[in-house]
Amino acid sequence: MPDRKILVLPLLVAVPALAEPLAVLPRSAEEAARVAEVTAPATGFGRPEPYEGNPAGASTVPALAGGKAFSKPSAGMDPVRELDFMVGKALFEKLWVASPSSTKASDGLGPLFNARSCLQCHIGDGRGHPPSEPGAHGVSMFLRVSIPAEQASNGIEGWIATAPDPAYGFQLQDQGNRGIPAEYRMQVTYEEVPVALSGGETASLRRPAYAAEELGFGPLHPDAMLSPRVAPPMIGLGLLEAIPAEDILAHADPDDLDGDGISGRASFVPSRETGRPELGRFGWKAGSPSVRQQSAEALSNDIGISSPLFPHHWGDCTEAQEICRGAPDGGDPGQGGHEIDAGGLDLVAFYARNLGVPARRGLDAPETLRGKQVFHETGCISCHVPKFVTARLEDQPEQSFQLIWPYGDLLLHDMGEGLADHRPEGRATGREWKTPPLWGIGLAQQVSPDAAFLHDGRARSLLEAILWHGGEAAPQRDAVIAMPKPDRDALIAFLESL
Ligand code: HEC
Numbered sequence: 001m002p003d004r005k006i007l008v009l010p011l012l013v014a015v016p017a018l019a020e021p022l023a024v025l026p027r028s029a030e031e032a033a034r035v036a037e038v039t040a041p042a043t044g045f046g047r048p049e050p051y052e053g054n055p056a057g058a059s060t061v062p063a064l065a066g067g068k069a070f071s072k073p074s075a076g077m078d079p080v081r082e083l084d085f086m087v088g089k090a091l092f093e094k095l096w097v098a099s100p101s102s103t104k105a106s107d108g109l110g111p112l113f114n115a116r117s118c119l120q121c122h123i124g125d126g127r128g129h130p131p132s133e134p135g136a137h138g139v140s141m142f143l144r145v146s147i148p149a150e151q152a153s154n155g156i157e158g159w160i161a162t163a164p165d166p167a168y169g170f171q172l173q174d175q176g177n178r179g180i181p182a183e184y185r186m187q188v189t190y191e192e193v194p195v196a197l198s199g200g201e202t203a204s205l206r207r208p209a210y211a212a213e214e215l216g217f218g219p220l221h222p223d224a225m226l227s228p229r230v231a232p233p234m235i236g237l238g239l240l241e242a243i244p245a246e247d248i249l250a251h252a253d254p255d256d257l258d259g260d261g262i263s264g265r266a267s268f269v270p271s272r273e274t275g276r277p278e279l280g281r282f283g284w285k286a287g288s289p290s291v292r293q294q295s296a297e298a299l300s301n302d303i304g305i306s307s308p309l310f311p312h313h314w315g316d317c318t319e320a321q322e323i324c325r326g327a328p329d330g331g332d333p334g335q336g337g338h339e340i341d342a343g344g345l346d347l348v349a350f351y352a353r354n355l356g357v358p359a360r361r362g363l364d365a366p367e368t369l370r371g372k373q374v375f376h377e378t379g380c381i382s383c384h385v386p387k388f389v390t391a392r393l394e395d396q397p398e399q400s401f402q403l404i405w406p407y408g409d410l411l412l413h414d415m416g417e418g419l420a421d422h423r424p425e426g427r428a429t430g431r432e433w434k435t436p437p438l439w440g441i442g443l444a445q446q447v448s449p450d451a452a453f454l455h456d457g458r459a460r461s462l463l464e465a466i467l468w469h470g471g472e473a474a475p476q477r478d479a480v481i482a483m484p485k486p487d488r489d490a491l492i493a494f495l496e497s498l
Pocket residue numbers: 092114115116117118119120121122139140141142229230231232233234237281282283284285287291294295298299302303348352
């Protein structure tokens with residue numbers, strides 16, 4: 001891979017200089033003006049906007065029927081890059097095995113792990129779901145854990161200091177290699193809560209309660225804070241990474257100066273790649289700055305595979321877990337002593353950047369267009385920002401300078417008590433979540449019938465996901481409850497077309 005040029009942008013934020021980790025070419029004033037024009041929100045809803053049918057610009061893929069709709073590579077890739085994609089795919093799908101093993105290239109699993117492959121959680125390259133039977137092992141979601149701490153040492157303003165649980169680390173793993181106890185079994189129970197909607201309709205929300213049971217290494221710290229996370233979908237991630245940081249920050253309004261009740265705060269997180277704070281974009285609380293770092297973290301914490309970015313072969317095992325720190329590892333001199341080397345990590349990240357976003361379906365149907373209008377006029381677009389234009393990137397043609405329609409601002413919002421996990425992460429409080437992109441959401445349950453929505457998969461339908469909105473989004477939720485049923489149905493039809 002060619003050396004990356006780093007462009008340092010002078011920004012009016014109280015963090016050290018923010019760098020674009022990608023090889024970004026600057027925009028001309030003329031281009032900036034065009035970008036402003038094409039990303040302005042829609043005003044007319046009689047027909048689709050130009051290019052609206054291709055949410056990922058030229059990299060949009062046809063919307064396949066069946067379970068493979070999220071598994072196609074970005075459109076227009078040259079054959080050499082497509083080959084890299086296929087090798088990355090093999091690594092994403094590979095089932096890792098415990099060391100020692102005769103299959104040198106695939107060993108190093110654990111000692112503790114949540115799953116044996118990326119695909120086991122990102123089902124069909126889409127999202128995961130809560131356990132289908134109570135207390136099942138090896139599910140496509142997990143609990144993060146941390147305890148309050150005195151102060152942060154990374155210098156990022158607004159950082160809420162936390163520390164790993166002394167016995168369990170930052171994440172609970174529900175599986176262990178032979179001889180190593182699993183850390184826990186995740187228990188989730190639900191209580192159905194009825195919500196009355198206009199026109200006599202009633203919806204039912206399931207309110208979850210989480211517990212870590214059958215703890216393998218003694219009790220959790222008395223102040224342990226738990227955060228449930230379900231695996232999010234993998235499509236379009238390279239495009240989200242390629243949105244210029246200043247275009248995301250342009251939507252931030254931390255003190256709600258425009259008085260619309262919606263703040264939007266940027267997450268800044270230390271980057272293991274650039275050594276500086278970067279804008280957080282990935283994870284449900286925007287806790288990770290790049291696809292590559294998030295992938296390396298997943299290898300380490302979710303599967304137990306070390307890499308140059310997360311070099312410890314014991315993954316998330318703590319010093320208190322001696323049996324785990326001392327277990328055999330799959331570090332290989334041919335792989336720089338790691339269980340996956342830099343080249344392998346690059347291929348996984350390349351794959352993760354290049355899962356294509358499917359084309360819209362039926363976007364010119366009258367009901368869908370009406371739903372789009374409701375989505376805009378209700379104020380969903382205050383957070384679910386429809387459009388961005390990606391940066392010009394020297395070495396990433398698939399992501400370079402595309403008009404994209406993710407429907408998410410990647411900023412943190414207070415979503416109220418109902419969704420709160422009460423576990424801060426970085427600058428995000430225990431009530432804040434990142435507005436996730438909505439592209440492809442209408443195909444989620446086609447890709448994986450069990451797919452469920454929101455950070456912990458508590459919402460079984462798109463309507464339930466909306467009804468869980470609170471905090472800054474309470475007015476929009478209330479508007480959806482109060483609006484005539486045909487408008488509510490149209491709103492859902494619009495989401496289904498994304
Ligand atoms: C045990 C389940 C699990 C496994 C295995 C797993 N992931 Fe994930 N993945 C998640 C969860 C949960 C999140 C959200 C994390 C957060 O909120 O911080 C996530 C987030 C991500 C994201 C960010 C997506 C976004 O939109 O924010 C990427 C990229 C990713 N995973 C890549 C991978 C790769 C690559 C692998 C394999 C090396 C992998 N994951 C394995 C559960 C998993």
